[in-house]
Amino acid sequence: MDLRKTAGSIALLLVLQGAYAQQKLSGFNSEHAQQQLELEARFDKELSAAAIGNNIKTLSAKQHYLGTPRDKWVAEHILQQFKSYGWDAKVETYQVLFPTPKTRILEASYPANYKAVLKEPALKEDASTGQPDELPTYNAWSADGDVTGELVFVNYGLPEDYEYLERLGIDVKGKIVIAKYGRSWRGIKPKVAQEHGAIGTLIYSDPKDDGYYQGDVYPQGAFKSEYGVQRGAVMDMVIYPGDPLTPGVGATENAQRLERAAATNLLKIPVLPISYHDAAPLLEALEGPVAPESWRGALPFTYHVGPGKAKVHLKLEFDWKMVPAYNVIATMKGSQYPDQWVIRGNHHDAWVYGAADPVSGLSSLLEEAKAIGELAKRGYKPKRTLVYAAWDGEEPGLLGSTEWVETHAAELQQKAVAYINSDGNSRGFMGVGGSHALEPFVGEIARSISDPQTKVSIFERKQAADVVAASTTKAKKDILAKKDLTISALGSGSDYSSFLQHLGIPSLNVGFGGEGAGGEYHSIYDTYENYSRFKDPGFEYGVALSKLAGHAALRLADADVLPFDFRSLAKTITGYITDLISLADQMRESTAVENQIISSNAYQLAGDATKPLKVPAAKSEVPYIDFSKLQNALVAFDKVVQQLQDVKKGQLPAAKQDVLNKALYQAEQQLLHAGGLPNRDWYKHVIYAPGFYTGYGVKTMPGIREAIEQRKWKEAEEQLTIAANAVNRLTDYLEQTLAAVKPAPETADSK
């Protein structure tokens, strides 16, 4: 034996012990913590930025949207990669509806019979662009339609924009609306337009939002150029995501399917996304009132609301065909708890080349799988089963992941410890959203990973960015005083949705961003060339993502006691309740003041006769709402989570530890309400949901919050009861868990 080598190893070990001693590793006893940190160090060594870059290059080289041969090729390539890394991998295929365009015509009688280009040109500076048969620019799930009408500009197409149109005396009934991309998920825009009687919707990218106003345009800079178009789904995903024909069940070969007309999340009007090159002549031809300041973009003319001379003809036809969606599922069986699954996923389908979205996140995931495979080859066995997934059909509406989750729902509710999602990634700051019982766990990891650029922890860099960006002294002080990481709540927009909101499986969505802004999203310009110049040139944030997601997966797989801390959930819910009370109070006060202003005639008196603007309608007064049942539920919940925390979990007998662990990861399911949210029963989580009128944007305590926002006071009370019951259920559940794992009471004799 080589003594020098042994001495060296011991020295290294001591150094490592010193370093690790400063790290907290919840859920591991000290010996296991040591082993886990060493494991992570070895995992990190396997990660290669260059390999991630190569994967991005390979997987984004050709377009690979759902249903294309290349989509299948990508799935098979990923399958082979998993297998080559030593994982047990397979493809699970679903049959899903997926429309692609057959006819796209947009023309205007004024100015001078304008015919829209509807095409993103190839760039000589970007060799990836301009390949044959690039997917035309369109919105998937637009209805077929052939409509002609006057045009009205509706700002971002949000409900409040229509309230303002109403004040302007402009009705969109029978008209075509044109909305800017941004502020809400795109699918909200045609939905709200349709609710108001519009017969068609155009959505364009204003240069103010992601074009020259923001920065130099591609290829000189990263922002959207004149002809760039954002593709994307406009299915009403906040009703339910996934295959529209199979809500709630897996879209397997023989699944029972709805008629398309019966799918409640599909639009009845045609929708088309366009570039600002195509939008500008239509907008410039609008007449009517000058658009309010907050509506105006960066095009060099006065924005009018319309209508005007421009009559628009929009004709769209789609090929509504069934296509296979290929989910690639790789597993590494748990040595101790094979029926406890730690699931990690990222989608693999892209609208066109998709170097950033989704291939950057996918390549980090594959790099994790490779590294874990290497560890496994050298003897590592996770205690729990690791499931690594590459989803298909995310872009058209989370199809692959949703169908998989719906197919395996019962099993997942039994076995899924947590789901860790990622998607597009770039240079910048860590971003984590998800289940708040995992917040301290994520904080521990975030303190142990170095930011590639600054070498401080990604937690510290995020805090620095937050404190610098905060707009008030008070906000800055609050951030400076904050010691712990805060994670955000999840709405929708990526594959965690069905895990979290349909099944109550603890979920995280992780990534980096903030320094990779650009205008390539869902366009043909989301290429390797673009990504490697503007998003993450050295792919080091790809490595950082592999560490963040990989360490989380490994710790969850190996923990003695699963690191759920429900005190964070209690604190978070308490914060939401405070928010809701304050929301109701503010609405009550502002409604009263606004109604007083309306009845004082101030709107008429303040109005400019040359710019008619109707007085807003008085609104119903906001009653005092009884929050007490939810507040009392929280008091009880607070107690039990503290008791749970006080249990010396690491010292429990193994059998009780097993009981405890299973109870911990299944606990969040108590927060599901079987009846779901009002008008969208697929969404069952009482704490987190995408907003009915925001789409991707989360609404926390959604049943209560949306009832208040929509001034449905009775519904608010009902939803408060539902939420209180859910919290009480979780409290009871945790009390039972406590009772089950407590040491048997000592008998009097034993004293």
Add this chain to the structure above:
Amino acid sequence: MDLRKTAGSIALLLVLQGAYAQQKLSGFNSEHAQQQLELEARFDKELSAAAIGNNIKTLSAKQHYLGTPRDKWVAEHILQQFKSYGWDAKVETYQVLFPTPKTRILEASYPANYKAVLKEPALKEDASTGQPDELPTYNAWSADGDVTGELVFVNYGLPEDYEYLERLGIDVKGKIVIAKYGRSWRGIKPKVAQEHGAIGTLIYSDPKDDGYYQGDVYPQGAFKSEYGVQRGAVMDMVIYPGDPLTPGVGATENAQRLERAAATNLLKIPVLPISYHDAAPLLEALEGPVAPESWRGALPFTYHVGPGKAKVHLKLEFDWKMVPAYNVIATMKGSQYPDQWVIRGNHHDAWVYGAADPVSGLSSLLEEAKAIGELAKRGYKPKRTLVYAAWDGEEPGLLGSTEWVETHAAELQQKAVAYINSDGNSRGFMGVGGSHALEPFVGEIARSISDPQTKVSIFERKQAADVVAASTTKAKKDILAKKDLTISALGSGSDYSSFLQHLGIPSLNVGFGGEGAGGEYHSIYDTYENYSRFKDPGFEYGVALSKLAGHAALRLADADVLPFDFRSLAKTITGYITDLISLADQMRESTAVENQIISSNAYQLAGDATKPLKVPAAKSEVPYIDFSKLQNALVAFDKVVQQLQDVKKGQLPAAKQDVLNKALYQAEQQLLHAGGLPNRDWYKHVIYAPGFYTGYGVKTMPGIREAIEQRKWKEAEEQLTIAANAVNRLTDYLEQTLAAVKPAPETADSK
């Protein structure tokens, strides 16, 4: 006698009494109040919107800037008008320096030897435009210069913009800067540029600020078109206004004059205003960092800070000649107090045609003079002397009014009861700024004048506009709860400055606006055609201005007791002190937090390595400042103003009333500090001044406020003492006044 007629008259009188009884008329006994209201009713009947329109048309028909033959013609025309109305009128002439352009060259080596147009084209839709020899676009008081250098975009050219440039690592030393019009008075921009070592300044009108972004451009709409340019003075008026060669003294024929080089308010670098047509190619050629979001305008490209390929050559030569400034002064002698003057003024010179600025306000003034003349012809005699003035040379730097005030300073401080100013006027909402002892007086008038469009009082309409425009529920509630009019404090930008800030004469600036927005300001497009389409089509707001200013002048001329209420001044100063304390507290807190952020390294950690941005320098901590002497001074002041209010002034013997009245109108002079403000001793008022770095924008308690803002802590303490002394002086003065007018104490015997 015709009984029916008499009965009718009595009935009318009863109706009028009923109407008037509801109006408060401070300073008049009930009999006099009745007479005054009848006088005002007769005054109002003489006012004619059509006559105002005709005057606007006549006086703006040709360009009439200082020193032109037409300027003299306008003065003489006004003189004849005053005389024809029955006033005693004369022209007082001063000899002032006034530069006009000889050479204007702006060219850029990139893009492709761009040569700036520097010309506003005539419009076929506006017959006034395009007359021969229109004054070229320029900034008066630019230095002569011939400079070539790189170009840097400095946003609005404010001190904080240079702080940001410093963080970007961009130095303007030896370079030419290009700034946007707006946010500060234009003269501040080259001054700050010069302080930072720039060799020249371009100022352009971004379409975001007054062009197509705001609304349709002229002639389709009112906003600034591609070639529109704002002329204007860039004298450092916040040092002193008026003829630069005669600071503090009248620019009479034989006045002692400075050498031009010795004038401390003149620039050393050349400055040129340009259209966005001329600015766009220069801006588009800039390289360097992308401008921060708040810097970006509405031109259709990415705004960069520079420098870049563009080398700019700017050559300007001026004809620095002496010209006559013709002030037209009309008087109507007071029957009872001929040596008490109520002064009313508006300038008559314009940059080009000046239909809005100044002819609209001037025409209201002339209409008042006409109506008062009619009243006089039918026997009306004001108790106090009315002085109606039309000033020359306001545009180049308040020349006419300042030289007149400096010439007559001693007499004015004896005789001037108040100065009432107006300037350009348009449709919209009343706007009044001035001496706060007159605030309740203005409130009474504002409640008695009808808004032409809504028929409610102009006070009520203003309140309605304020409450609708307020951005928070709290602000809306505060306005709803407010019963009294608030007037603003005056900075600079029109002819009240020397009256108020140099001599301490109670002043008001009155007008209407808010519904006449456009981009014609100081361009050739400020024409009758433009005015009568977009500013005040029926000239009814011209009539409203005549009423507002005319009633104020008549009430001040005729009051038994002058309607000064120093409780409003006390309340206002108390508010300013509260502001200042809160300003210091906020600066202390934000400095501490900011310094903590700086020392925590957060700026480095948050920074994007591809967009270098220096860490801001830590700032000196903000000490606690002793406000007590000023607060105690206010306590004493509060007492005396209440005592003064409790005096039954109307019941004083005539001699004591005379003593009181003179004391009341001279009181504000106690707030002058003989030494003036730091570095600008022309400005002597301790409560109101234009901001050293805002120009037109007011700084209240300027000595203290600017010392705090500029972090000069010792100066802040000194200025606090100066302000406290001034308030104490006014307190003593009012106590002495009280003693002088109090009834003689009853002797013991008389009991």
